[in-house]
Amino acid sequence: MTADRHGHPMSDTGTEAVVQYEQALDDLMFFRPRVAETARSVLAASPRSAMGQVLAAYLGVLGTEQKDAAAARDAFLRFRSGLDTERLTTRERMHLAAATAWLDGDLYGAGRTLGELSIAFPRDALALFAGHQHDFLTGDAQRLRDRIGGALDAWPDDDPHHGPLLGMYAFGLEESGHYARAEEVGLAALARHPGDVWGIHSVVHTYEMRGRFADGIRFLDARTEDWANGSLLTVHNWWHYALFTLESGDTARVLEIYDAALHHDRSAAVAMELLDAAALLWRLYLAEEEQSARWARLADAWESRHDGPHYAFNDAHAVMAYVGAGRIARAERLVQEREDWLAGEPGGTNRAMTAGIGLPVCRALIAYGRQEYGRAADLLLPVRHRLNDFGGSHAQRDAIQRTLVEASLRAGRTALAGTLLSERSRLRPVCPYNWSAKARLADQLGDPERAAAARRRAAAQASA
Template identity: 55%
Template structure:
């Protein structure tokens, strides 16, 4: 415990060696435990953050952490509560009495509360440059980079801080897990696999590291390796974290490649149906939409999902979420509700707001939502006209390559159904990047010129599934 040089207030050091203002050593230790739980994506982070503030109601970093937790969920109700709570904290705060790092965090939260994700990310990057061992700045910035679809920042924000960490740090594995995900999103698949496997070796419960390896296999079309990897680590990722449903979603992507639709629906009903969080609803919609594109009627499952999205759509908070809500309305056959959501976002864009989400909605979110709606109407030519011009910047409304592939597959399927020449190019691009994907070869079969070529592509798809040697085939 150290005295503040100017005010005499007691200072405490977190487990990574950073000084912070707090009147309570107990609050500081709860903060450490909260960050530990956050790095493992466990719900206990909220309990520990609450305990820190109970010990010291004025604890600056406790308020910062709690605000980040609420705002990064993309849940409208939590965002509203965070705005009110943090405004109350800030109203009675003498910011000049804070340590410079704490002031920077308060400004970053302020930017996030105002909907300015880019400024928040930049402020957090500045904290990381000066304090590379600030684990909260790193993981929060990492999530901001994910929400803004910035692959380079996902890679370099963590990569630039790594020299300040060592294998003797208990969270070094978590840093490697984040770095592995950034490497994957930036296209460094071999390096991502290497770093991700090392992260999980250091910390078998590093679910983000496991998730990074899963992404790497997905992006390479290595669905057999993905199934075996997740099967081998089932106890480490399948329960007890915020990422449970998302990890099962990755598992289902592998199953879809293998043509195991029945197993996909079994997982959906056991794990995804009835989800309430935005994250869970995103995964459910993205999975059912892939089935929808292949003509699989899941109207009953769609109805429940559409109902769950409706209360989250009252205010524009996430263009990425909006698109998945439209998927759900279209899948449920509730075209009028999809139209109303699109119309509300058109009014939002016309209103001239200055948030990051406003720009995302205008540039990517609205074209995607309109295209999904057009697909539901059977207007496939319009889908191509809307999506083809933006296909190389869809990352701008956030998410990962694997998540955004639902949009790319929508474009491809629409081009095939519309008989558009773009379909051949799109299939060729996919096969060139992921020649091990049965899905890609089945689409090659759909666009091939003659019966022989169609049959050869279909056989190639079946050969890939057989070579994967999955135990249940």
């Protein structure tokens, strides 16, 4: 029996397939678009390779694309039909169980099995990568940190994947609030592999969460050749660049980035990229920036996907696009479709995500679009501390948190707005948005001196 480079036996996998498998893992760790091609090469060389089949299954679910997941499930079921699992290794059987659970919609079950895998086989790079992305998609910051941290001692410093694992660990540290340590670890990852786009992304998040917007722009500018083109994370890292620019108040530059990188005529209508586009335009929508043409094109892209109930986080961003484009009826139809789906008593993790977080958020976004600001606040307030339950990062979910702030201000709920802004400004004291919102609150409260002071602080931070 052949084995991977860490000595894990690989059933029904020839020597050439092992070579392709290792290349696919490397492509996966560094977010190279060719990973799909190299994964297919594994199965072309050894169609019954258990680990090749598992890799293909994970690739089918990691992009949160319903059609890809359905196709991967069909292919995996064909592979499993008549499979004698007793011939497989314990590790391979655990991977089969994790992949089956994920393809069946049981994300939490998949995550638990992947966690057990990483305890038993801490140098299984595929289990660590899939688990890390799982924790991101389910918004589990502690596991995002500890899944990788718990395995790192088993990886020697000279292993070629020790660097990208550090980049993954840095993201888990950041999402858990360890910003300085996350920056340190992320920079250590980049010292090994400057083109580690997930490591770049991790460091960028630390700047976002600490309000170091100028540092973030300088950091990305200095590394443009390493991240700005050719990876599966290119659009998302441009989104971060746009967020930094937005805080500086340069809306024209934000829109240049949007048009050049986030959404344009050549953009693929993939969920992860449409999500970034919607999240950026929604921030401008909250600031009452008119972007009707861009919203219309983005809403068209979401509609062209014909998404069913697959991942509630995507649904919320589709609703942003529909509301931004003035297609309230389309947004309401999506909500009705999800309500009908829930009434059918479906199983799977997305049921809980949709019922508990997704639908309240979607309804709140629609209410905001209808200028029913009090209702929007009422819908968001009970879920604001549980938004992580439907996935994403703190930076991504902040678009929804800002919606609650804006709804509170526009509804004249000054006590609630004051509480929210007190929380935000103490957690992120350097954030022009927070201080400009405080200025508007002070205006409502009839305190012109405090309003003027808040505006000066916002302006000073934006121009820093």
